[in-house]
Amino acid sequence: MDLFEYQAKDLFRKYGIPVPDGKVASSPKQAGAIATKLGGNVVVKAQVQVGGRGKAGGIKLASTPAEAESVASQILGMDIKGHKVRRVLVERAGDIKSEFYASFLLDRSEKNRAVLGMASARGGVDIEEVAATEPEAIARVSVSPLVGLRPYHIRALLFGAGIPAEAHKGVGSLLEKMYEALVSGDGALVEVNPMALTGSGDVVALDAKVSIDDNAAFRHPDLEKLLDVSALDKQERAAKERGLNYVKLDGTVGIIGNGAGLTMSTLDVVAQAGGTPANFLDIGGGANAETMASGIGVILSDRKVKSLLVNIFGGITRCDLVAQGILEALQQLGDVKAPIVVRLDGTNAEEGRKILQDANHPNIVPSPTMLDAAAEAVKLAKKRRH
Amino acid sequence: MDLFEYQAKDLFRKYGIPVPDGKVASSPKQAGAIATKLGGNVVVKAQVQVGGRGKAGGIKLASTPAEAESVASQILGMDIKGHKVRRVLVERAGDIKSEFYASFLLDRSEKNRAVLGMASARGGVDIEEVAATEPEAIARVSVSPLVGLRPYHIRALLFGAGIPAEAHKGVGSLLEKMYEALVSGDGALVEVNPMALTGSGDVVALDAKVSIDDNAAFRHPDLEKLLDVSALDKQERAAKERGLNYVKLDGTVGIIGNGAGLTMSTLDVVAQAGGTPANFLDIGGGANAETMASGIGVILSDRKVKSLLVNIFGGITRCDLVAQGILEALQQLGDVKAPIVVRLDGTNAEEGRKILQDANHPNIVPSPTMLDAAAEAVKLAKKRRH
Amino acid sequence: MSILLNEETKVVVQGITGSEGTFHTRRNVAYGTNVVAGVTPGKGGQKWDDSVPVYDTVDEAVREVGANASLIFVPARFAADAIFEAADAGVGLIVCITEGIPVLDMARVYPYVQSRGITLIGPNCPGLISPGKANMGIIPGEITGPGPIGLVSRSGTLTYQVMYEMWTRGVGQSTCIGIGGDPIVGTNFIDVLGRFAEDPETKAVVLIGEIGGDDEERAASFAKENVDKPIVAYVAGFTAPEGKRMGHAGAIVSGSKGTAAAKAEAFESMGFRVGRSPTETALFAIEAVR
């Protein structure tokens, strides 16, 4: 789960990481009021979960409340790489002597020391580009959470990145707290780009990017309320609310599978058969009729979907329950136009096939194998498009 | 560094480990006053750093303040296995349903998981005896401080020791806090024997034994003031104050060596030569004239010492400085009767021997080898005894 | 022969009295797996299904009935603790089915288990089966049978699909291992390939990968150097968009890293065949052993 900058900064405050004074606003007027409170110069920043908002005009300075209100009205509602700006963060602007980069993230490639720490004296720039063009400008340390972040890790980052000595204490302290935020907050990523050394010698996190490990949500019940479902697409929101593993794509063939691997594979064979998958939807293990019905409902609410492919290999999942779920969904949804190609194998497959056969529903097209089913679903989707 | 029970219980309070209400007293009157404050029944406990004080009459119940004062006057001043009782702990007596044992200690034999946790449903008894006669009555877990104490360790102790289910929560919580006290407090040992399940279902640490790792003292400046030098022997106290590695023994040949191993070995060869070592004193690496002079001073203040053996193999330690130190000590101490047998080898040995030769002091007896020196020191000690 | 698991493996099931634990343990027992004990704290002394002794701790199960492998079905929030417990109790093989364990929990578990020389399969995996011998986990036993093909996969049902496609064509497996779809799993492709390389009964290996990480790429390089047997690979997720988690916590393309195309290319460049679909993968594997 990705946090917005303003949420990440709230988390930073909790862990004692210095951030500029500021507050989030969802209207130009609110932005002006915050600027009044802060006094003097402010910076108004679009709250979107995508990089490059600066270049896209999503970050602007303002020297008066009126100006803040005016730039906020320009930024709010902007579309930045497909993300609509619904909020701006209004912060006190400070004097900046130099800018650095630092992050901690979970690194699957080094499983014995799975927390990767990075720092660079190049701050405020696209770090992926720095990594590609000047890899030596980024210092890296791998930390085992069993051992924890130790002074030598911090030294390796400070010296390795070439952080100037005057900033060692401030940056070192930020690194410690960022690490603490990652491990205590179950972060998958805690990134500050840039952190600034100010004229008065303080080091402050100007930006904040935090992603939380969804699996650890149970340890952080307070984070649940931060999830901004409004940022999600309509179908994604509905899927999320029903606890489905759903990813929206752009095509015409809706797809339901059981198990992440089989579902991905189903998308691939649909693409190979010349179709375009409309989504990824894994009903998981042990799905029942209700899950199936919800899933079909979510997918068919996408108008672009011309056909639906249900590809089930029953293990824990029972094919008879899947078949019942399909019928229930058709009943609940009423006026369904899209044909549903169904391939059932594994646990109780015969019972499932029989249920569908007996129902003899006009929308249901049984298919004997995964490849046949994919071909059929693609053919039907194309037919309905014309 | 071993803590007294009342000090250990102060530490326990810091880590949230429940202990009976109570306070330490160094006079019967104080004990009576504490009993008055506590109201009702109290227990008066001798504060000595040795086991078996209960059997020795060092723990007594009192049902009135007057009685508390009276039993305190019996206990204060007692000698328990060579330890003089200078203080008593006066605590509220509680009703006890059952008693258990638990401890965490640093265990050198399992270096990968160096914290050994133990628990037993046999509480309030001599645990070493239980270990010898009924080893299966003590549950053990080995914990790596990298991993920390986890729920499964606690379960292993609770179920393994056969702690009754009604006490699982209370004992489990105590175990967690005891572990925390060990690792955060740099304990070498944290032991509770007994912990009591009370009639009201609480679990309380009735006794407390804590030993702190001396090497970690720098992390706990507050502990320094707990060290009760008054419990030490006169020579030991003087040595401690001067930062010397000194252990008092019972013999007549005083011994100074450099390095723990060489000094122990010197004691052994003195014993083999028929003598009895009066002490162990390791002046350590890089000792200078001042260290030598302090060491000689401490040893010769023991009236039983009839001769002194200085056995030095110079590595970092320079033999010339050692020789100077011996002469300085003789000068400072004035009227020294004991002969000092000196064997010097290694770094600057020749210079050292020359200094002693030139000084031509009547008390100094140079000797060419460690074995010769030991034999000489023993001979001289015997001579002076007669 | 088979690897890691056979009819003599003595299995203890952690969480045996839970609904998942009971359901799958019954299936494993019915398959012939030697389940010697269960563990549920507080239920020590009971008999599960009137036959399997339940203990409070894994340690007891090891001491009392000699369990040497543990199968874990406990809920995600308790699973890391369960793995630590099994590791300390001294079993040599731990199979953790549980899905949804926090990554940081695994980042603590992994180095500990590793340093103690224990094989951990999973978490978030279907377990492993040595067809005809024993089944530890949730792979349906009835869709496969003994044979010459070793199978290792990051997926669950996709694995069943490939097993089934082989078995319905008359070719079975020596051992099938689902290593799990999380970012940090105890056993990776390389660990399993190394074992299959040394198993005389395994004549060819099917490897089923998916997007995310670089385990497939590493496996391809390793196999080129160390495995003298045919390998057929399959990779799921060619159509996966960047930055979206495809069900598995570990199945995510980050920037240009971890794409299915790169993984398939890694195998092909090392001279291994890559199936375009589960069906083709099964057919290639059958060709390799016929």
Next chain:
Amino acid sequence: MSILLNEETKVVVQGITGSEGTFHTRRNVAYGTNVVAGVTPGKGGQKWDDSVPVYDTVDEAVREVGANASLIFVPARFAADAIFEAADAGVGLIVCITEGIPVLDMARVYPYVQSRGITLIGPNCPGLISPGKANMGIIPGEITGPGPIGLVSRSGTLTYQVMYEMWTRGVGQSTCIGIGGDPIVGTNFIDVLGRFAEDPETKAVVLIGEIGGDDEERAASFAKENVDKPIVAYVAGFTAPEGKRMGHAGAIVSGSKGTAAAKAEAFESMGFRVGRSPTETALFAIEAVR
């Protein structure tokens, strides 16, 4: 030959600019040890003694000049961190001279270093010397010379005494290792005995133990099974009373455990000679190689 250390070992000294570090590094360099770098955070870029490059981190020393062994002289409160740093930088040998490291620090260091397959000597030890080749630590080089005897000891000066008694009688050593007197040390007798057993130049081994723990007892059993060379043991502390620390943090008799008598008996019962004094120990060792 020698074990662990020779003239080609590339040594980085952590804490090289401190007074201890400077003093002993000079002696080691004078002995011929290949000291390629020093580390003192904040002093990177300087030259120590106008010759040895100083870096801010061990990692740099490894990358820039290929250091493969680290010698640690930093104060006790920073020593655990220094060991972790060296371990992560990828050196294969770490020698920690520092005395007074908290036991819990070592209880965290030990499993980490162990799991990374690194040899740690110490802490609280004099280091090791391969006479005539290289000297890493504080053992005086001038009291010994090359020869057929391997020596391993928990002590410092006592070791010098025995080395000296051998060398003044014309018999030198292959390698002498002081493993240190703390309760938790990185390398124990068994680790070193195993290496001496395989070193063709080492014809006999002297083992110097002291009271506390049971490392000597374990070493005796191990040697009986695994070392096909004469071993002469010496144990210090027959006169040590129970419960008192004899200088070394690890040298303490607890109850009836860890006595010198039990340790000497362990060696004798396995058929090894035990010297009654450093002198006798040296004489027995010389007999064994003549």
